[in-house]
Amino acid sequence: MTTCVLCGMGESVADAAGTGVRACAVCGWIVGDVPDADLPRPRVDVVYYLRWEGRIKIGTSAQPRRRLAAIRHEELLAFEQGDRVVEHARHVQFAHLREGGEWFRADAELVKHAAALAGATPPWHSHARWVADALRRNVS
Ligand SMILES: [Zn+2]
Secondary structure (H helix, E strand, O other): OOEOOOOOOOEEEEOOOOOOOEEEOOOOOEOOOOOOOOOOOOOOOEEEEEEEOOEEEEEEEOOHHHHHHOOOOOEEEEEEEOOHHHHHHHHHHOHHHEEEOOEEEOOHHHHHHHHHHHOOOOHHHHHHHHHHHHHHHHHO
């Protein structure tokens, strides 16, 4: 078993279609494919939902690992694909819960919204999948 060269998280599994192709269980990157070092990594903008105590920050970043490391939080609730446009729409949608800046009261409504976005997939796994998908689009 080797970990995925792209996301570094997944183990390889045979694909569901039974073609004999092995791919990362987390991001779907095909085992044996090497990301082209000459190509820039694709930009994947996400809106993130970060909980700290009774509040949730809704923000956006194209480099969420770096961004989240700089923000005090207890839990990453979800990622959603999107940039400032989506972020702004969410700020408007939850304006009645706004406590200041990008922080919102962690009401059931907002918690439920984030949980629905994440589904059963850990947020970092979703992110790895989006990056792999974007990379595949660039290559093909
Ligand atoms: Zn992977």
